Amino acid sequence: MDKIKVLFVDDDMVLGNIVTLALEDSGYEVHYQTSLAGIKMVVKEMQPDIMVLDVEIGAKNGIEVVPELKAIVPETPVLIVSSHVESENVMKALEAGAVTYLKKPFEIVELLAYIQRFVKTFRVKGLEVGRLHLKAEESLLMKGDETVRKLSTLECKLLKMLALNLNRTVTREQIELELWGDYVTESSEQSLNNYIAKLRKYLVEDKRLELATIPKVGYKLSDGE
Missing domain, CATH: 3.40.50.2300 (Response regulator)
Incomplete structure (x- = not known):
């Protein structure tokens, strides 16, 4: 590299x-x-x-x-x-x-x-997310040549982190650190909940994908394989 x-x-x-x-x-x-x-x-x-x-x-x-x-x-x-x-x-x-x-x-x-x-x-420019593709440079979630969603910066960072850890649990603390660095606030918890809810809506384009909540721990993105 x-x-x-x-x-x-x-x-x-x-x-x-x-x-x-x-x-x-x-x-x-x-x-x-x-x-x-x-x-x-x-x-x-x-x-x-x-x-x-x-x-x-x-x-x-x-x-x-x-x-x-x-x-x-x-x-x-x-x-x-x-x-x-x-x-x-x-x-x-x-x-x-x-x-x-x-x-x-x-x-x-x-x-x-x-x-x-x-x-x-x-530095990860693109990621396969099940049958979807994340074009990280443009914050675009794609299905083939069709744009599923133009993501916000934090939505893109969150999906990228989950995709890089496909089939593995990512803790809330890891995610909050990635999204907000050392400046996590009381409102960050609700903001994260909102971002997770939005990603779930976008990911229904691939029925094999599941974004699961791991109680008291974090989240896991699985591709059903």
């Missing part, structure tokens, strides 16, 4: 150089820059596997550019790093499309763990 490509944008050059060297030593291909200048063109040309953005980048805000970058590479996870730990910033980042918010100062091993975790999930 080709090297995982990391786009890292942070105007702290000392930190930037340390992170770049650490990632390269760990086998990643890294493009590091200190500003958001030309960032859209960089993303188009590089097609990164993950993007790591600071919040304050010069006079600009990294969170605000996330939707624009996700429009170019919708399947690429975005990791926000910042010393600003206010819950308002965290919520804005997650609502903009970031997968998690890593607070500075952080240990390099912590950043590496997040990159490995999210790239592993997002």
Whole structure:
């Protein structure tokens, strides 16, 4: 497999150089820059596997550019790093499309763990789900050439996780961590219930598929084989 490509944008050059060297030593291909200048063109040309953005980048805000970058590479996870730990910033980042918010100062091993975790999930471009097919890059659930459903980002992540663990139980804790990272709230439980209910409706296109609730544990997607 080709090297995982990391786009890292942070105007702290000392930190930037340390992170770049650490990632390269760990086998990643890294493009590091200190500003958001030309960032859209960089993303188009590089097609990164993950993007790591600071919040304050010069006079600009990294969170605000996330939707624009996700429009170019919708399947690429975005990791926000910042010393600003206010819950308002965290919520804005997650609502903009970031997968998690890593607070500075952080240990390099912590950043590496997040990159490995999210790239592993997002690098899967397509999955067979029984007689259906999940086109992860476009968040489309297909049946042959017919679109069954255009999924939301979280619906797609959830179905992908269940499909990658076909015929195996996935715990609620694992799912919540995958969908909301370290920012699971009291409302997350009901949100997960709603997403499961929606996926069940979509999956009726293949009668062999069963999305079962494992009481007090989690969920299991089975293909009837």
